Amino acid sequence: MKHLSQEKVYQIVQGIDIIEVISEFVQLNKAGKEFVGLCPFHKEKTPSFTVSPAKQLFYCFGCGAGGDILSFLMKYENCSFVEAVEFLAQRQGITIAEKKGEPFEDSKRREKELLIQINELAAQYYHELLMSSSAGRAARKYLDFRQIALQTRKEFCLGYSKDSGKDLLSFLQKRDISPTWAKEAGLISTPHQGGGEGEGYDRFRGRVTFPIYSHDGKIIALGGRKIDEKAFGPKYLNSSETGVYSKSSSLYGLFQAKQFIRATGLAIVVEGYLDFLSLYQGGFKNTVATLGTALTHGQVKLLKRYTNKVIFLYDADQAGISATLRGLDIFQQQDIDVQVAMLPSGHDPDSFVRQYGPQELSKRIAQSRPAIEFLIHQSIQRSGISTVEGKVKATKEILLILSKVSDPLVRMEYVKLAAKHLNINEEMFADELQRKIQEGRRGGWRQATRAGSSSPSLKEGIDCGRLLAAADATQVAERMLMGLICRGHVSMDEVLAESINESDFQSESMREIAQVVYSLWRDRKRLVSEELILALKDEKLKGVVSGFLFEEVNYEDTKRVFQDCVAKIKSRELTRKLQSLHHEIKSRSENDSEINRLLKEYSEIKKRIIIG
Ligand SMILES: [Zn+2]
Known part of the structure; x- marks a missing residue:
């Protein structure tokens, strides 16, 4: 630990x-x-x-x-x-000293570090082969043909894995990395026959390699593209999933592109390595590649750290369009504005930039449309609404698309647009859509997405508000007093002078905060907000105290507010005392000698409560 x-x-x-x-x-x-x-x-x-x-x-x-x-x-x-x-x-370059013994969590972390180290070694090894070996000549020629600049090859540490298939293993073994670990790092394939026995061979043999970086710049996996189209195996290949790499939560190029995405407030999303590199070196540095067709939830969450606006670059093929459709729910949940820019049929972003140049691409990007609008147009074009069948088909598709739009106002705008383009009655179309949405609700998927999108903390907030409304004045006073203490409007010396103790805070959250506040005060004789936040263990309480600290309060007379709070809190004690006195008085006989003293005490307390 x-x-x-x-x-x-x-x-x-x-x-x-x-x-x-x-x-x-x-x-x-x-x-x-x-x-x-x-x-x-x-x-x-x-x-x-x-x-x-x-x-x-x-x-x-x-x-x-x-x-x-x-x-x-x-x-x-x-x-x-x-x-x-x-x-x-x-x-900050600070190392945290380790204590002896190695619990599970630490060995896991060491494992991850090793996996990254292996990936970085492999990427570097392949990179050198590409840049300067004679074996890398064909790969260099391939990248020349794809117009990938030398600078780009260096910046993204592109590489080449020899055809032989055993090179990486022996390279790693010389560095004391066993075949088992090389396999564990996702870089080695095992032969199909023999059920995974034997050492296996380089997964990327005969391919150009593209290191995949984590968002903080570590190489966590590799991708490979074959350079001989006739060679065996798929065109593109990625590392298998490992302890450090999960395909669905990585984005190719994000590490290099993130500063540009933040600066422009926009991420251009493409599919492949070469699309990415082509755009990046063409000046579109705010680009990422999904390395697959549809964006996953994890990838969208990653993007959301840097921007709320995403542009997809697609050619007119169907695969891209259905991918956009699949991704819409995810984007809506994350409140990301999705646009689509179209490329001429038969072009991917890479071939488009190479043929027409960056300026033409800029124009296309400037002409991007909201994803929904794009999908409506696509559907109409594809179905051909000059025939009855075509019109029915397009209407059905568009109803499905619009049923996924969660904002009713936005939905109505699209209903207008769609009805106009389909040349059908707007009201009828809207009714049909409503029916479709209700069907969907019965089917349950809408409810599922709804429940998933409202955060638990928000629900808690509402519950908390309801509780507060019902709370008695002393609970409000406890909160106000704790706010005064946290903001330093009253000192702990003043609080203690009024003999307000931890036990005077009785609502659960205030009591827990009070315990930490009082113990900090006892230990350090000071109350610093950073230390207080750090000392609180419960996330919700950290939120409550932060709320106190961010509250804009302008009490005309802080001392007066403080006195009010003290009186309210004390009055609870008095009320309790009053009740027990009442009980005692009732239990005694009329001629008890004590009764007069008790009655006097009772009326004095009652007076104090009324004044307070
Ligand atoms: Zn929030």
Whole structure:
């Protein structure tokens, strides 16, 4: 287990600028003293996600998520506290000392490091073969033919794997990497016969290789394209999935392109390595390749860190179109604006740039259309609505497309457009669409996507609001007082002077926060918001405290508010005392000598409650 003291963690967090780190994941814009963006933790159209450089905290006014940079990373990357700290440590070149013993998590991490190391060795080995060996001549010729510039070959570490099929294994073995690990790294294929026995051979033999980078720049896999069209095997090939590589959550080129995607606010999505490289070297550096037809949920989430707008480049073939259709649900869930730019029939992005040049491509991109509109036009063109059959077919297809649009206002706009192009009655078309949507609901898929898209924290927020409305005045007072304490509007000395103790906070969340606040105060005789956030273990409570810190309060008389809160909280104690006195008085006989004293005490407490 890595050794992490509170001080060490604090030091690591202190060395980080929260704006810098969060803007790698969320597009942030400056708004006054703070930065705002669309919340990655709930679906929204206007930004309520706020990051404060002064506080080094984030808070979402929409869903209540909040905390420091560690809470952000844990929530966003769904990683552990230690992993989040490590991520920040690495950025600053700080190493975290390891304690003896090696629990499961650490050996896993070491395994991942080894897999990456093997991939990087292999990529480098293939790269050198491509750049300077005589064996690489055919591959160089192939890349010349595809007009991939020398600079591009270097920047993306392109390579060549010899035809023989055993080269990589022996190269790795000289570096103490066993065939088992080479296989584990996804670079070796096992012979079909013999059920995986034997050492296997280079998966990419006879191919140009394209290293696949993780979004933070590590080589996690390779892709290969054969250079002899007549050679055995598929045209394109990727590493098998490994402990560090999953096809559905990687995007080719993202590491190199991400800064350009963020700068332009737009990602161009293509399918293949060569499409990507062609565009990138043609000046379209904000491009990524999916290495497959449809974008997956994981890939969209990855893109969403850098942009909310995506353009697909397609030629007029059907495969691309149905891929767009399949991806629409995912994009809608993530609130990404999807556009489609068309290329002339028979052209892919690579061949188009080579034939017409970057300027022509810029024009095509500028003419891109919203995906739905594009799909409607495609359907009409393909079906040919001059015949009855064609019209029926197109209508059915378009109904299916529009039934996937979740925003009713947007849907109505498209109904108008579609009805006009299909030359049918708009109202009838709208009715038919409504029927289709209801059918879909009965079928269940809509409900499923609905449930998936509303975040649990949002639901909690609503429940929380309802609870608050029903809460008694003392609960409100507890919250207000805790807010005053967290923002430093009152000092702990003042609070203790009023003999408000941890136990005076009785609502569950306030009590838990109070426990941490009081113990920090006891240990350090100070209350610093960063330390408080760090010390809170529960993510929800971090959110609550961040909420206090981001709250814009302008009390005319803070001391007066403080006194009110104290009185309210104390009055609960008094009420309880009153009840027990009441009970006691009733239980005694009229001529008990104590009764007068009890009655006097009772009326005094009652007076204090009324004044409070
Ligand atoms: Zn939110």
